[in-house]
Amino acid sequence: MSDRPDFRLEHSELRGDDEFAEFTNVDLPYYSDWRGSFEKLAWATDDEALARARADVAIVGAPFDEGVSSRPGARFGPRAIRMAPTTWASDSAWSIQLDTEPYTHLTVVDAGDAPVVPTRPERALRVIHQKVSQVASHGAIPIVLGGDHSITYPSAAAVSRNAWPSSVGVLHFDAHADTGADQWGNLYAHGQPMRRLIEEGWVAGPNFVQIGLRGYWPDRETFAWMRERGFRWHTMVEIEDRGAEAVVGDAIAEALDGADRIYLSVDIDVVDPGMAPGTGTPESGGLLARELLRAVRQIVGAVELAGMDVVEVSPPFDTSEVTAILAHRVVMEAITALAAKRA
Numbered sequence: 001m002s003d004r005p006d007f008r009l010e011h012s013e014l015r016g017d018d019e020f021a022e023f024t025n026v027d028l029p030y031y032s033d034w035r036g037s038f039e040k041l042a043w044a045t046d047d048e049a050l051a052r053a054r055a056d057v058a059i060v061g062a063p064f065d066e067g068v069s070s071r072p073g074a075r076f077g078p079r080a081i082r083m084a085p086t087t088w089a090s091d092s093a094w095s096i097q098l099d100t101e102p103y104t105h106l107t108v109v110d111a112g113d114a115p116v117v118p119t120r121p122e123r124a125l126r127v128i129h130q131k132v133s134q135v136a137s138h139g140a141i142p143i144v145l146g147g148d149h150s151i152t153y154p155s156a157a158a159v160s161r162n163a164w165p166s167s168v169g170v171l172h173f174d175a176h177a178d179t180g181a182d183q184w185g186n187l188y189a190h191g192q193p194m195r196r197l198i199e200e201g202w203v204a205g206p207n208f209v210q211i212g213l214r215g216y217w218p219d220r221e222t223f224a225w226m227r228e229r230g231f232r233w234h235t236m237v238e239i240e241d242r243g244a245e246a247v248v249g250d251a252i253a254e255a256l257d258g259a260d261r262i263y264l265s266v267d268i269d270v271v272d273p274g275m276a277p278g279t280g281t282p283e284s285g286g287l288l289a290r291e292l293l294r295a296v297r298q299i300v301g302a303v304e305l306a307g308m309d310v311v312e313v314s315p316p317f318d319t320s321e322v323t324a325i326l327a328h329r330v331v332m333e334a335i336t337a338l339a340a341k342r343a
C-alpha cells in the first residue's frame, strides 16, 4: 500500500516548511484577533498546550478571503463568530434542543488562528493546512472558522491525511457546488476547493455529497464533470419537495457508502440570505436557519465526525450579527451533538 501523498500545493511558487513559524501573533493582522476565544474557552495554540489539553474538539480560525470572486470580508469571519453572543455561561452551557451540557462531556479548546497574513494566498492555504494538521494530530476534531470556502481544500485535505488509512466522506452544505476548474486562472479560489480535493484524491467522488445547490452557477459542463466523478448532490428543489430531514438522511448514507468518517463543510450561504445576509455570494431561496441547525444535529449524531468548517461569513455585509450568530450556533450544535453521544 503506497503512502498518502504529501500536500504539496504543486502550482505554488512559494515553498518551504518554515512558513508556519514565520510570523508571531504580534505580527499578524489586526483581524487575527487573539483577545477573545470561542465561547471564552481556554486557548491551546501550540503543540505543548494541545498535548496538555487532550481536547476532543479544537476551534481553528482561518481568516482568509483572497479566494473570493465577488464580495470580500470573510477574513473577518473568525473574529465575528468568536465574538458572537455566546451561550452566556460556557462552563455550564446547556442545550434545550439536545438536553445536554456540552462542556460536561467534552473538552473543547480554541487553538487560535492559522497564521494567515494578507497578500500571500498560497502561503495562507499552506499554513491553514499545517494548523488543521497540528490540531488533528493531537486527536482533537478541528472545527475551522472561515474564511472563504477556499480554506476547505487545505483543511479537508489535512483531516483526510490525518485519518488515513481510514477514508473520509464529505457532507457539503452550499448554494454553490464549488467544483469549478479555475477562476480567472486561479486553481485555489473559493469556487474550486471541491475540485482540488477530488483531483488530488483526498476524497472519493461518490462520498462527496452536496446539499442545498441552487441558482445559476456552476454550468452544465461542471455538473457533467461531477457526474463523471460520481459526485452526489441534493438541490434546494429536492429539499422543498421532500423536506430537509429526509434528504439529509439520504446524504449521510451516500457519504458513508465506502467512507468511514465525515468532514462537514457548511457554507453559510446555503441558508437563505434573508436569514444569513452577511456573506459574499448570496443566493435567494435557501434553507431556513432552523433547518440547517437541525441538519447539523442529525449529521453529527449519526456519523463519526473527523472535522468541520463553517465558511463565508462576511461581517461587513452582516446585519445585527445575525449571520455570525448563526455560524456560532452551527458550531455549537455540532459540539453539543458530539457531547450528547458521549453522555
Ligand SMILES: [Mn+2]
Pocket: 149, 174, 176, 178, 190, 267, 312
Ligand atoms: Mn461555498
